[in-house]
Amino acid sequence: MSPDEMTNLKTVISTIASVTATVMLVRSVANDLIPKEFRSFVFDNFHELFCRFSSNFTILIHEFQGPSPNLVFEAVEVYLGTIVNSSTKSIRIGKTENDKGLVITMEKDEEIIDVFEDVKVKWRMECRRIESGSQNEEIRDMIAALCSELRCYELSFHKRHKQKVLNSYLPYIMERSKSAKEESRAIKLHSNFRNWGPDGMKLEHPMTLDTLAIDEEVKAALVDDLASFVKGKEYYSRIGKAWKRGYLLYGPPGTGKSSLIAAMANHLNYDVYDLDLTEVRSNSSLRSLLLGMSGRSILVIEDIDCSINIENREKVEEKENKHNRVTLSGILNFLDGIWSCCGEERIIVVTTNHIDKLDAALLRPGRMDMHIHMSYCRLSAFKQLVFNYLGIRQHELFDQIGQLLEEVEVTPAEVAGELLRSKNPSISLRGLLEFLENKIAERERLKAETELREQNEVAEEEPKDATKPESKFDSSEDLTHIVDH
Numbered sequence: 001m002s003p004d005e006m007t008n009l010k011t012v013i014s015t016i017a018s019v020t021a022t023v024m025l026v027r028s029v030a031n032d033l034i035p036k037e038f039r040s041f042v043f044d045n046f047h048e049l050f051c052r053f054s055s056n057f058t059i060l061i062h063e064f065q066g067p068s069p070n071l072v073f074e075a076v077e078v079y080l081g082t083i084v085n086s087s088t089k090s091i092r093i094g095k096t097e098n099d100k101g102l103v104i105t106m107e108k109d110e111e112i113i114d115v116f117e118d119v120k121v122k123w124r125m126e127c128r129r130i131e132s133g134s135q136n137e138e139i140r141d142m143i144a145a146l147c148s149e150l151r152c153y154e155l156s157f158h159k160r161h162k163q164k165v166l167n168s169y170l171p172y173i174m175e176r177s178k179s180a181k182e183e184s185r186a187i188k189l190h191s192n193f194r195n196w197g198p199d200g201m202k203l204e205h206p207m208t209l210d211t212l213a214i215d216e217e218v219k220a221a222l223v224d225d226l227a228s229f230v231k232g233k234e235y236y237s238r239i240g241k242a243w244k245r246g247y248l249l250y251g252p253p254g255t256g257k258s259s260l261i262a263a264m265a266n267h268l269n270y271d272v273y274d275l276d277l278t279e280v281r282s283n284s285s286l287r288s289l290l291l292g293m294s295g296r297s298i299l300v301i302e303d304i305d306c307s308i309n310i311e312n313r314e315k316v317e318e319k320e321n322k323h324n325r326v327t328l329s330g331i332l333n334f335l336d337g338i339w340s341c342c343g344e345e346r347i348i349v350v351t352t353n354h355i356d357k358l359d360a361a362l363l364r365p366g367r368m369d370m371h372i373h374m375s376y377c378r379l380s381a382f383k384q385l386v387f388n389y390l391g392i393r394q395h396e397l398f399d400q401i402g403q404l405l406e407e408v409e410v411t412p413a414e415v416a417g418e419l420l421r422s423k424n425p426s427i428s429l430r431g432l433l434e435f436l437e438n439k440i441a442e443r444e445r446l447k448a449e450t451e452l453r454e455q456n457e458v459a460e461e462e463p464k465d466a467t468k469p470e471s472k473f474d475s476s477e478d479l480t481h482i483v484d485h
């Protein structure tokens, strides 16, 4: 910089300093000498004049709308927490019992610049102390009991964007904040043991759809199905159906049915309502339990074949009604749409170890929309488990173990149990190999024993049969055989 430029810069700086000092002096003298009413009269008129010529438009969003919290303010607060950027110098951080992680909010007098469809807007947060006479007295006292200052978001942008901000940007913020709030909310587990309880317990199950070991194709189909369900609000209302979806998980114990429910809850961030049907006294209490559930939730009925005898529908209804117990038709009725009148976004998951025992009425499409077979552990599920437990994707023993898994029925739970024994992959996998070989040997031993026993039984029965008089009318099967021919 040349000496001349240096001198000019110094002059500019000293001029700014003296103007600032003068303004501050005038302001403090004016504050002392000029009455408050007159000052605000001058300020208001000056502000109005300024606004008339300014190209800016400002929207104020206050914390309260009368005595009630302002929902737009709440939405803006959540939204701004998600777009903290380089224009923000300080933020406020907090966390409550109901939050999954840290909650970021804007600090007072801070500014955030946001860009929405090429429109640049500026957000600023202001706090004002609650002053007497500023509100209806009753409302003021009510608010003052909650907080000592009133917060307000100021949104400013070029006035030519007014329509876009009002018609698109603000609705977009309402939508985004809703999903951000849902994502950050801790998942709760409710049980009907005490009528769901007031708040439920925090569900902190670590299982996710990534760590769940099931067939890749099944997993992909499930993820797609869940995604279209979640986005299906308009579709369900268009076709006039309750916004719900049923999943039936079936398979032997230890194949991951309960784990899949936890993974679904984590994936969707839905609360889980665990319904123990043996605790439900009647269809009407079932109905009130279901009406007491919140939306965006998963209703779980585990081991449905054990909790209610639904094998023989007619017989059970007759018998259960006598004791005013919950019946299959009670369950089917709500699956068919008791929910259609209230609430939305509900998933029902029913699990069973014996799909063959279930009544066909429960399996009809529209009730259980997707049937997922949780089966024994095969190579792809095994590889996922090894990655979860040992952190490796390849090992020389994989082929050998893969072959054995084709020969023996072993559940993911059993494989997981073996993999837990050592953190050293070679020790752990060799242990699993041995476990599988022992299982096959045990199976062969049992098979040989059974064959031997059957042979002995036949040998014991033979002399008895020989003494028996021959009769063609011994069994109904034989009788049918004769009549038919």
Ligand SMILES: Nc1ncnc2c1ncn2[C@@H]1O[C@H](COP(=O)(O)OP(=O)(O)OP(=O)(O)O)[C@@H](O)[C@H]1O
Binding pocket: 211, 212, 213, 214, 251, 252, 253, 254, 255, 256, 257, 258, 259, 260, 353, 374, 381, 385, 412, 413, 414, 416
């Ligand atoms: N598919 C799987 N992927 C990952 N881990 C699994 C899987 N299946 C089972 N496990 C492990 O085994 C344990 C038991 O599995 P889970 O309780 O989910 O089985 P289940 O099918 O619900 O059994 P049940 O029919 O007895 O209720 C889980 O906690 C998990 O550690």
Ligand SMILES: [Mg+2]
Binding pocket: 257, 258, 259, 302
């Ligand atoms: Mg289970």
